[in-house]
Amino acid sequence: MESEGDSNNLSGVQHIILVLSGKGGVGKSTISTEIALALRHAGKKVGILDVDLCGPSIPRMLNVHNMNVHQCDSGWVPVFVDQEKSISLMSIGFLLERPDDAVVWRGPKKNALIKQFISDVAWGELDFLIVDTPPGTSDEHISTVEALRPFRPMGAVLVTTPQAVSIGDVRRELTFCKKLGLPVIGIVENMSGFVCPHCTECTNIFSKGGGEELAKYAGVPFLGCVPLDPSLTQTLELGKDFLQEFPKSSTYTSIVSIAQQILDKASDSSS
Ligand SMILES: Nc1ncnc2c1ncn2[C@@H]1O[C@H](COP(=O)(O)OP(=O)(O)OP(=O)(O)O)[C@@H](O)[C@H]1O
Ligand code: SF4
Numbered sequence: 001m002e003s004e005g006d007s008n009n010l011s012g013v014q015h016i017i018l019v020l021s022g023k024g025g026v027g028k029s030t031i032s033t034e035i036a037l038a039l040r041h042a043g044k045k046v047g048i049l050d051v052d053l054c055g056p057s058i059p060r061m062l063n064v065h066n067m068n069v070h071q072c073d074s075g076w077v078p079v080f081v082d083q084e085k086s087i088s089l090m091s092i093g094f095l096l097e098r099p100d101d102a103v104v105w106r107g108p109k110k111n112a113l114i115k116q117f118i119s120d121v122a123w124g125e126l127d128f129l130i131v132d133t134p135p136g137t138s139d140e141h142i143s144t145v146e147a148l149r150p151f152r153p154m155g156a157v158l159v160t161t162p163q164a165v166s167i168g169d170v171r172r173e174l175t176f177c178k179k180l181g182l183p184v185i186g187i188v189e190n191m192s193g194f195v196c197p198h199c200t201e202c203t204n205i206f207s208k209g210g211g212e213e214l215a216k217y218a219g220v221p222f223l224g225c226v227p228l229d230p231s232l233t234q235t236l237e238l239g240k241d242f243l244q245e246f247p248k249s250s251t252y253t254s255i256v257s258i259a260q261q262i263l264d265k266a267s268d269s270s271s
Contacts, residue, residue, distance in 0.1 A: 009123060012123060012125040013125075013126045013151070014126065014127050014266070015128050015154045015270075016131065016148055016151055016153040017035075017131065017185065018131045018145070018153060019032040019131065020157070020159070020173050021173070022173050023135055023161075024055070026135075026161045026190055026191070027159060027191060028133070028135065028159045029052065029055075029058050030236060031190055032048060032058065033048070033058055033062060033236070034226075034232075035130060035258060035262065036087055036128075037241055037243050037255075038259030039127070039128050039259050039262070040082075040087050041243055042259060044086075045085075045087075045125065045127050046126065046128045047078060047090070047123045047126045047130070048087065048088070048089045048091075048129075049089075049090050049118070049121065049129060050090065051117055051133055051134070051144055052132055052134045053092050053134065055134070056092050056093035058093070059079075059089065059093040064081055067079045074120075074122045075120030076122065078090040078121055078122070079094060090121045110139075111140060111143040115143060115147050118144070118147040128266070136169075146180075154266060154269060155184055156177050156183070156185060157187075157223065158174070158184065158186070160187060160188070160214070161189070161191045162189055162206045162208050162210050162211065163207070163210070170214060171214065174214075174218050184218075184221075186215065186261065187221070189209075189212065189222075189225045191227070191228040192204075192206075192208055192211070192225035192227055193205070193208060193225070194227065195229040195230065195231070195250070195251060197231070200250075202250060221261070223258045224254050224261075226251060226255060227254070229249070231249065231251070242255075243255065
C-alpha cells in the first residue's frame with residue numbers, strides 16, 4: 001500500500017476494508033468476522049479493527065473476550081486469535097473493565113479513541129485489515145474514513161438484510177461513500193433465506209434479491225447472499241470457526257465466494 005500517512009503502524013498493511021451497514025443488527029460484525037476467517041483460510045494474514053464502540057461483539061465471536069491487549073513502544077499490541085498469529089484483533093472490548101460495561105461517551109471522545117485505534121495499534125505485516133464500524137453514518141464514520149484516508153483504503157463492503165427498510169438504509173450508505181470518496185467494494189445481503197436445521201433446505205422467509213437489485217441500480221458489485229443459518233449463530237456464540245466446522249454447507253460456499261471476490265479485487269488493485 002502506498003502510504004502517505006504519518007503513522008508507521010499501518011505501513012505494513014496491504015489492503016484496508018471497511019464494513020458498513022445502515023442499520024444495527026443486520027450482521028455487520030458477523031460478516032466482518034467470517035470474511036476475516038475466509039481470508040485466513042486462503043492463506044492471508046488478517047487484522048480486525050473493531051471500532052463499534054457501543055457494541056464490540058467480535059472478541060466474543062472469536063473467543064478471545066477474556067484476553068487483554070498490552071502496550072509496546074509503538075502502541076497497543078493486538079490480540080492474536082490463533083497460534084499461527086494469522087488473525088489479530090483490536091477492540092474496545094479489550095479495554096473495558098467488565099465485558100458488559102457500556103461506553104457512554106459523547107462524540108468527541110469516541111472520535112479521539114477511533115483516531116487512536118487507527119494510529120496506535122502495532123499491526124505489523126498484514127495482507128488485509130478489516131474495520132468493523134458502528135451501524136449508520138455518524139460522526140464516528142466520518143472520523144474513521146478521514147483517519148484512514150492517507151492509507152488509501154481499498155473500499156467498503158456494505159451489509160444489508162433483504163427487507164426494504166434495511167435496503168433503504170444502504171442507499172444512505174452509498175451516498176455516504178460517494179460523498180467521502182470511499183470506493184464501494186460491493187453489497188452483501190445477509191440473513192437472506194433461512195437454513196432449516198433439520199434438512200438444511202434454504203427457505204426465503206423474507207423477500208430476497210433486494211441487495212442485488214440495489215447493487216445493479218447503484219452500479220456497484222453484488223458480492224452475494226449469506227443465509228440466516230442457525231449453525232452460524234451457534235458457532236459464533238461458541239467462538240468457533242464456522243468455516244472449519246461446516247465446510248460442506250451452502251453458507252460456507254457463500255462466505256468463501258464473497259472472500260474470493262475481495263481477493264480478486266485486491267489483486268487487481270495491486271497490479
Ligand atoms: N447469516 C447469519 N446466520 C445466523 N446468525 C446470524 C447471521 N448474521 C448474523 N447473525 C446473528 O445475528 C446477531 C447480530 O449479528 P451481528 O452482531 O453481526 O450484527 P451487527 O450488524 O454487527 O450488530 P450491531 O448493530 O450491534 O453492530 C448475532 O447473534 C449473530 O450471530
Ligand atoms: S424445511 Fe423441511 S425439515 Fe425443515 S422445518 Fe421445514 S418441513 Fe421441516
